[in-house]
Amino acid sequence: MSVHTKLVGFFLASMITSxxxxxxxxxxxxxxxxxxxxxxxxxxxxxxxxxxxxxxxxSQIKSVQVWVPGTGEVITFIPKDWEYSIEQSDRFTxxxxxxxxxxxxxxxxxxxxxxxxxxxxxxxTDSITRAVEEVSKQYVATSTQGRIEVKEIASASSFGSYAxxxxxxxxxxxxxxxxxxxxxxSVGAVYSFTLLSSDxxxxxxxxxxxxxxxxIIAVSHL
Numbered sequence: 001m002s003v004h005t006k007l008v009g010f011f012l013a014s015m016i017t018s019x020x021x022x023x024x025x026x027x028x029x030x031x032x033x034x035x036x037x038x039x040x041x042x043x044x045x046x047x048x049x050x051x052x053x054x055x056x057x058x059s060q061i062k063s064v065q066v067w068v069p070g071t072g073e074v075i076t077f078i079p080k081d082w083e084y085s086i087e088q089s090d091r092f093t094x095x096x097x098x099x100x101x102x103x104x105x106x107x108x109x110x111x112x113x114x115x116x117x118x119x120x121x122x123x124x125t126d127s128i129t130r131a132v133e134e135v136s137k138q139y140v141a142t143s144t145q146g147r148i149e150v151k152e153i154a155s156a157s158s159f160g161s162y163a164x165x166x167x168x169x170x171x172x173x174x175x176x177x178x179x180x181x182x183x184x185x186s187v188g189a190v191y192s193f194t195l196l197s198s199d200x201x202x203x204x205x206x207x208x209x210x211x212x213x214x215x216i217i218a219v220s221h222l
Contacts, residue, residue, distance in 0.1 A: 106202025
């Protein structure tokens with residue numbers, strides 16, 4: 001069995017419940033959103049973001065591999081019709097992955113920078129949340145929210161936090177009016193991300209959030 005086949009199997013196994021690929025968006029009574037791979041609690045509003053058979057998923061995704069100094073090879077999976085590029089000057093520089101998607105399912109631009117947290121600075125949710133709050137300060141003044149609301153995501157293989165903002169006055173002819181910024185720790189790989197989107201409820205936005213919360217795997221830690 002090839003490494004790619006094993007990784008696809010690992011990826012699918014981590015996201016499949018009862019033979020169906022499922023990511024659930026759970027909304028609490030206070031409006032807080034979380035994404036998880038199991039049904040929401042009874043007191044939460046539930047929306048299943050995606051659902052289809054494992055075979056269909058594998059036929060619709062492609063793998064993207066990057067080398068992270070101090071961590072090794074990291075792989076992620078994206079829809080086959082999404083575009084991507086990798087920025088990395090050498091093997092000693094943290095890589096940046098740029099992903100784009102267009103079309104009727106919503107326009108998104110996702111930027112992910114992966115690095116090794118050798119000093120365990122981001123070893124728990126509290127430290128990650130503080131970092132997200134600090135980065136998010138730059139978006140408050142020009143947002144409709146006018147404040148920072150950090151949301152947490154946790155699964156069996158990763159944990160992280162993010163915050164979303166909607167621009168009060170987006171630039172003319174801009175494809176994006178929303179920005180989501182966050183930080184994750186996923187089995188040996190730590191990464192920051194910025195997600196620009198046209199609609200926070202679009203399918204592509206939800207797929208991108210599922211990707212950053214569950215779809216990045218450090219091969220050396222399998």
